[in-house]
Amino acid sequence: MFWKIVGGLLLAWVAFMVIGSVVGFLVKAVFWIAIVAGAAFLGAAAYGAIKGSGNKKQIRP
Structure with a gap:
């Protein structure tokens, strides 16, 4: 009985x-992703802000 408990x-x-260890690896992987x-x-977002600054289009009603 003792050995079953051990x-x-x-x-x-x-x-x-x-x-x-698996959960720790997944947390690290999700963090870096x-x-x-x-x-x-x-x-x-920076590329779009820089590239689209001269192309301002307005929606007309």
């Missing part, structure tokens, strides 16, 4: 270690 605790510990996407968005 084995269950060991199995739970290994499972938490694996789940923790968000950084790259934010930089691309700001670059596209």
Whole structure:
């Protein structure tokens, strides 16, 4: 009975270690994807602001 409890605790510990490492990797990956996407968005917004400054069109009713 003692070894079943020790084995269950060991199995739970290994499972938490694996789940923790996977979640940690996913959090880091999502963070860097968000950084790259934010930089691309700001670059596209700056390019559009600079490129479209001389082309002002108005909607006429």
